Amino acid sequence: MNWRMRSITPFSFVHFFISLSELNDPSSSQPLKDRATEIIFKAQNEIKFLEFKPSIIAASAILVASKERFPSQFPSFERSIYSCQFVNEENLQKCFHALQEMVEMEWHESVSETMSCTGTPLSVLDRHFTGSESEIITNGSAVPEIKRRKLNVHSNKW
Known part of the structure; x- marks a missing residue:
């Protein structure tokens, strides 16, 4: 061609x-x-x-x-x-x-x-925990110390 x-x-x-x-x-x-x-x-x-x-x-x-x-x-x-x-x-x-x-x-x-x-x-959803917020890693997820204590208190009642 x-x-x-x-x-x-x-x-x-x-x-x-x-x-x-x-x-x-x-x-x-x-x-x-x-x-x-x-x-x-x-x-x-x-x-x-x-x-x-x-x-x-x-x-x-x-x-x-x-x-x-x-x-x-x-x-x-x-x-x-x-x-x-x-x-x-x-x-x-x-x-x-x-x-x-x-x-x-x-x-x-x-x-x-x-x-x-x-x-x-940029928004509330972009918020990440930092080490200074006293976080504990439990089962791969970040749980702040205060929440962990409350969970322990409630679990002791049962």
Whole structure:
């Protein structure tokens, strides 16, 4: 058959959209590309991004990454990408907001993990006993000293 098959993915467009904008510091294009690539990888797990063309996902990822990494240059990125004749503005806005929401959720989850790892309880259910609370491990479960004494008093009555 001699067919040449290539899959077109958002990664195919990342360099193109970065080249549209003029960065103040040319060396900052690599961190921007890295963050956009990371966002695209995470978007692969979300079914809602199947409705968007790969070019729209790439453009949106570049916008989200530029808003994070270079907020002062974000308007410049936005203008350059929206001025591209191949970009559907409505789809770009929809995808941009969806990616931004995904990134914010990821951030909130990482903050929650950090809080739970620091030992600060996030809720009453996250509360753990510490050694200073005079706990006794009985049959694999933690029972505070006071409760153990009450249990012993009640068991002696029977």
